Amino acid sequence: MEVLGIDIGGSGMKAAIVDLKSGEFVTKRKRYKTPQPATPEAMMVTVIKLLKHFEWTGPIGCGFPAAIIDGTVKTASNIDKSWIDKPLANMIRKATGCATRVMNDVDVAGLAEMRFGAGKGHEGTVLILALGTGIGSALFHNQQLMPNTELGHIQFKGDIAEAYAANSIREDEDLSWEVWGKRLNQYLVEVHKLVWPDLIIIGGGVSKKFKKYEKYIDEKLKVIPAELKNHAGIVGAASQFL
CATH class of the missing domain: 3.30.420.40 (ATPase, nucleotide binding domain)
Incomplete structure (x- = not known):
């Protein structure tokens, strides 16, 4: 199975298509700068740009720099405070029509290390x-x-x-x-x-x-x-x- 992985940070938004069997990239990584201010509207535009770059229509997994509960953003330290209580997973689903799952960025990096890396x-x-x-x-x-x-x-x-x-x-x-x-x-x-x-x-x-x-x-x-x-x-x- 292949999934578009998006890693959203305070300074950069990066993505690649990942083969879940091997944990390897299927494509080269694409990176855009995180817009400043990092508002929901501006960052969603960049998410769509990443999708278009890969011409992607399949499932999307996203790591985001905040506490995430049921796909909703609960904190905002390196992003705009207007993100708090925004339903990020639903926003991406509506904007792209793609199945979407969202978690905290360090939690997802941890998942990778536990499944394919040092853990x-x-x-x-x-x-x-x-x-x-x-x-x-x-x-x-x-x-x-x-x-x-x-x-x-x-x-x-x-x-x-x-x-x-x-x-x-x-x-x-x-x-x-x-x-x-x-x-x-x-x-x-x-x-x-x-x-x-x-x-x-x-x-x-x-x-x-x-x-x-x-x-x-x-x-x-x-x-x-x-x-x-x-x-x-x-x-x-x-x-x-x-």
């Missing part, structure tokens, strides 16, 4: 953390997703955790890998106390640089890098139809 075959509790502008989380138990966790937003060091240990903080404050790696470790130890994962998978852009900070992470924690890198969001979005 494949892992039972027990697995926590996936996407370290980027913020810290996104996806929590699985025995391969079942517990949706819409926001473990980057726990109170930590007088603020939310992502204000201390996100990759954007490393870049903005020009932190060395050692300083940032130790900050990340403090956060991982704290999160471990909350959900007791058997495995933590680090995603986001810094997953490629894992060797640079691996030695600063407590060896009692089982932490590994994600495998699917930039493909995870699109593959996971499509894999909602598995």
Whole structure:
């Protein structure tokens, strides 16, 4: 089965057709900038552009940067606040005539890692953390997703955790890998106390640089890098139809 996977983020909207048997792209990825302001009207225009680019009429899976309940947007941090309570899945269905499923963007990236990447075959509790502008989380138990966790937003060091240990903080404050790696470790130890994962998978852009900070992470924690890198969001979005 082939599905159009759309990964919607605060800065870019990316899509490709995915073969759900292999988890591989059938086409090259297409990316458009997320319109600013990122209003529902403007972003839906870009969704239609992606559809037309692929001449697509089949099922659509979408990852979106918000908590999603029954296809409806419940939060808005990197998008326009007017998204809150918009029925995104129905909006895409009406605009395209295509069967549509929508979930949180980190949750779908987690689905991809659990089905085709670093989490494949892992039972027990697995926590996936996407370290980027913020810290996104996806929590699985025995391969079942517990949706819409926001473990980057726990109170930590007088603020939310992502204000201390996100990759954007490393870049903005020009932190060395050692300083940032130790900050990340403090956060991982704290999160471990909350959900007791058997495995933590680090995603986001810094997953490629894992060797640079691996030695600063407590060896009692089982932490590994994600495998699917930039493909995870699109593959996971499509894999909602598995």
